Amino acid sequence: MKTTYIKLSLSAVLLLGIYSCKKGEVATIERADPYITDSTVAVSDSVSSAASMTVKDKQFIKTADVNMEVKDVYEATISIEKTVQDLGGFVTHSNLHSNVISEDTYNTSGDEAMMIKKYQSENAMQVRVPTEKLGELLTLINDKKLFLNFRNINAEDVTSNIRYAEMEEKRIKKTSENIDQLKANKDKVKLDNDNMTEGNLQQLANMDTADNIKYSTVDIYIKEPKLRIAEIAVTNTRNIDHKYKFNFIYDAKNAFVEGFYLIQKIAVGLITVWPLILILGIILYFLRKRKPTQPAHTKTHEQ
Structure with missing residues (x-):
C-alpha cells in the first residue's frame, strides 16, 4: 500500500x-x-496540422472545401485569386454572379428615373495550389471571412495505389515482351494493340495521380450575409411613351391614306365577286316579275 x-x-x-x-x-x-489571441493560434495550428500533415513513406492527395460569408464578394474574389497566383497556383473555375431579389424604378423627373436593385452576390471558385502551400492558402482565406459556415480538409492516402500502379507497369511491360515472342499474325497485332492501350491508360492514371499529389484542389464558396442595394440612374420611360404615344397630324394623314386604300379594297372585292352579284340580281328580277299585282277595284273598295 x-x-x-x-x-x-x-x-x-x-x-x-x-x-x-x-x-x-x-x-x-x-x-x-x-x-x-488564443483563438487565432488555435485556428492557425488547426489549419497547419490538417493541411500540412506529412507522414514518412506515405503519399497523400489533399483537397479542401471552404464555405464562408465575406463583406464584399468581388473584393474577396480578387484577393483570393491574387493569393493563389502568388503561391504558385492557378484558378480553374470562378463563377461570380449576383442574385437580384427585387428591382423597382422610381421616376424622379420628367426625363429621369432611379432604378433600385436589391441583390446578393456569391461566387463558387475552384483553385489549385502546390500541396505544401495548402495550409498557407487556407490561413490567408480565413482572414477574409465574416462567418465560416464550414471547412473540410481531406487527405487521401494513395500510397497503395502508387505501389499497385508500379506493379501494373511491370506486368504490362512483361506482357509486351511475351507478345514480341509470338509469331506475326492478326492475333499478335490485336494483343499488342490492346496491351499498348492499357499501357497508355496506366500512364495517364499515373500522371493524374502525380499531378493531384503535387497540387491540392480547393473548392471555395463565398457570399455576402446581407442584401446590397444598387442605385442606377435611368430614363423615365413612361414620360417618353407619353411623348410619342399620339401625333394628331401624322395619325390623321395615315388614317386618310388607309381610308383611301380601304375604298380600293372594297371596290376590288366587289369586282372579284361580280358573278355572285349578277346571279343575285337575276334572282331578284324574276322574283319581282312573278309577284302578282292586285286588281284596281280592290284598291278602290279598300279606300
Missing part, C-alpha cells in the same frame, strides 16, 4: 511539472506577440 502511494505521488509531481512547462511555453508565446 505504501509503495502504491509513493508511485502515485511521484506521478502527480511529474504531471505538475509537465503542466508547468507547457504553461510557461504558452506564456512565452503570448509575450512574444501580445496581439495574437
Whole structure:
C-alpha cells in the first residue's frame, strides 16, 4: 500500500511539472506577440496540422472545401485569386454572379428615373495550389471571412495505389515482351494493340495521380450575409411613351391614306365577286316579275 502511494505521488509531481512547462511555453508565446489571441493560434495550428500533415513513406492527395460569408464578394474574389497566383497556383473555375431579389424604378423627373436593385452576390471558385502551400492558402482565406459556415480538409492516402500502379507497369511491360515472342499474325497485332492501350491508360492514371499529389484542389464558396442595394440612374420611360404615344397630324394623314386604300379594297372585292352579284340580281328580277299585282277595284273598295 505504501509503495502504491509513493508511485502515485511521484506521478502527480511529474504531471505538475509537465503542466508547468507547457504553461510557461504558452506564456512565452503570448509575450512574444501580445496581439495574437488564443483563438487565432488555435485556428492557425488547426489549419497547419490538417493541411500540412506529412507522414514518412506515405503519399497523400489533399483537397479542401471552404464555405464562408465575406463583406464584399468581388473584393474577396480578387484577393483570393491574387493569393493563389502568388503561391504558385492557378484558378480553374470562378463563377461570380449576383442574385437580384427585387428591382423597382422610381421616376424622379420628367426625363429621369432611379432604378433600385436589391441583390446578393456569391461566387463558387475552384483553385489549385502546390500541396505544401495548402495550409498557407487556407490561413490567408480565413482572414477574409465574416462567418465560416464550414471547412473540410481531406487527405487521401494513395500510397497503395502508387505501389499497385508500379506493379501494373511491370506486368504490362512483361506482357509486351511475351507478345514480341509470338509469331506475326492478326492475333499478335490485336494483343499488342490492346496491351499498348492499357499501357497508355496506366500512364495517364499515373500522371493524374502525380499531378493531384503535387497540387491540392480547393473548392471555395463565398457570399455576402446581407442584401446590397444598387442605385442606377435611368430614363423615365413612361414620360417618353407619353411623348410619342399620339401625333394628331401624322395619325390623321395615315388614317386618310388607309381610308383611301380601304375604298380600293372594297371596290376590288366587289369586282372579284361580280358573278355572285349578277346571279343575285337575276334572282331578284324574276322574283319581282312573278309577284302578282292586285286588281284596281280592290284598291278602290279598300279606300
